[in-house]
Amino acid sequence: MIDGKIISQIKFPSPNPKVSLFIITYYAGGLKVKGLLAKPIEKKTTDGFLYLRGGIKNVGQVRPARIAQFASEGFIVFAPFYRGNQGGEGNEDFAGQDRQDAFAGYKLLMSLPEVERIHIFGFSRGGVMALWAAIEFPQAASVVTWGGVSDMSLTYIERKDLRRMMKRVIGGTPGKFPMRYRFRTPLYNLEQLEAPVLIIHGEQDKNVSVEHSVRLERRLKELDKSVTSWYFPQYTHYFPPSVNRLVVKDLTEWMKKQVE
Template sequence: MQISGSGPIYDAETLEARPYRLPAGNVYETRFSEDGSHMAFNLGDSRRTSDIWILDLETGESRQLTHSHQGVPAEEMVEPELIRFTSFDGLSVPAFIYRPKEIKQGMKVPVVINIHGGPVEQYQPVYQPVMQYLVYSGYAVIAPNVRGSSGYGKSYTALDDVEKRLDSVKDIIALRGYIASISDMDTTKIALYGGSYGGFMVLACMAFYPRLWAAGVDIVGIVNFVTFLENTASYRRAHREAEYGSLENDRELLEKISPIHSIEKIEAPLLVIHGANDPRVPFSEAEQVVARLEEVGRHVELLVYPDEGHGITKLRNRLDAYSRTVEFLDRALA
């Protein structure tokens, strides 16, 4: 549920709607008390960390339970703009655009397309510290909810299943075309950034459409769906095969959509970041990328964190990885 300021809550038995006035911001991750008298929820927005609130459903009064620390003042953050662009097949795809606070007249800024993982996830206008850091560093950031994302209905979520996998990649290509219509963005300096499934999207875009990008950042991404499914934790395999296709029935398709078989076509510099203990997307995926690109003489850099798994979670590693990511982008897009 995403509400800004007010909205109805429905009685599950009577379907009666009752309007409530809520604090300004975006409401999500709701939980109801066992007796149905209260609702707990997270409240935040794109410039502030989220906090837990509780709503009394009888009186309509809300009160804040937690007060999260935020080191950077909200005034230093930017609000994203929600836009929609048209993909190759006419599909309307939503995206959030984060712009640097001050763009001088006639200036064009470099762009980072930030692709979420999942793929059944979605970007929302909530606090995104990495995107805010990239914006503070001088980059416009575009966060699309390509086909396969959640939050837009079951049909939208299923638009990238199995044999439709690369249609989501085409959404990013369409977004790149849309960027050309934005006067303050530099189409010669567009980088890709993504983690997990988003990392696959980065690698697929760079391998299958190599001349469109100035740089890429792949974080714990999939490069070979066959080896990924063979080596991922067994408890996840069946779940992932339902989304991507099975080793038994769809191996040929899995080979076709895997960027590893076109990885040598990548032209732009690539930064690969991975946790050595990743049980979901094993480190062997990153090793394949780096080995193949080094073999053909491409510019590839590797950051490995021995004490990380699927993603970068420890504060010291985040501070290191994200600052080195910006340094990499600054060099690549100079």
Template sequence: MSAKKLTHHVHGGPLAHESSDFDLQFAFWRQSGYMVATPNVRGATGNGKTYCNIAIGDVGGAHIEDVKSVLKYVLEMPETDPERVYLAGHSRGAYTVLAALSLPEHQDYFNAKVTASCAIAGLADFAIDLQSTEGVRRQGVKKSLRIMQFGDDQNPLEDEELNQKISPVFHLNNIQTPLKIVHGTEDTNVSIENAYLLNNLIESNPTLQQLIEMKIIEGEDHYFDSPDGKREVIWNTLAFFERHCKNVD
């Protein structure tokens, strides 16, 4: 049996998990010849309160280490082609992708092992995102979401050092592998300002221009709910991955 391409997909959240339910994107990837790894990283729901709460206050840490552990495991499988390994994520999963490729403590491993990656509706700067959603989310909901990730004692809006440590926008120059960023203009969960901020940095850096592609989809929300939006996300991701195949069947 010939080795297959692998898409390692990271779920969103913080309160979310992967399940055995049908997923259109995963089915599409499998139909296109990819194996799909979909781990429930620390902080996922569906595995008990302890597992859900264990990652609070460790943004940019444990959940990325779990992605690394799964990637190491699947790379040892003879079915996996190590030259065609793709990392993808949506929402909190997209933040995980961006952080894995850029944060100093993670970027060496992921830039070496990942062929290409895709971050869909991802958060790049926690402080900017919390500020830009001020008029969109109810205060109680926004505070709850922050506490779910940071606990009571951490707030990237008030702690500049923390925000710079965990926000990928401050480490974008560490990215060394091809990356596709996709975001909808009507996203009220993760502000489109994250994508605009990244795009400004990319346009001012010739090296990043060679590595990173930005796709802004007009009129789409956080979940790309329209049929056209879903198709555009899936096809953009697949086309980007296929273009960066190092081996062709």
């Protein structure tokens, strides 16, 4: 059972005529996990794009239209559903062992002959997954975290509505199990990260406070890492659709410039 090995590939209806979608079953940490693969139909050799979703279980599920949107910018996109979702084996544990699903997703993209380099993108909870993937694979071309979590203890403090889930999944509170929360917090391991980082955050975000991005930016600068930050004072966790489209265009252009 080789991590990243594709077990099956089933065509999935695409919302974009220029993009092909496939439901993928692949190995990750000894489990059969599902994900969505998107390929631009006309472009043969391109960069890979590892899309790491937010939420947990049915919250923040991978949306085909979103994946096709990134693929239409010229990337081969792979978005893990994470273990235990959409018929995959195992259970999510909120950036614990399930980060293996992201690592195996990176390896899956590496195995595709059309892919030259790989960019990593994380939204919301996917922010910690993206940072862990960039730490695991320092050769990544770039990493983008949008409204991304960077400190799991801070999430527990800020999100009273998530505490019950976090105690169940992680095993307790940050006060009782500080090392379990530290294990899920990439801020302490950024020395190994080499890829340029782009941080995007709405300053009115109540789901993931802008403090997560402030802490990430501060730590990356302390380590003299390449970091660019786009803060939007007027927006929350979810940007208006027209703005969202513009930011997607801008961030993919930023990604492409990192490999020129």
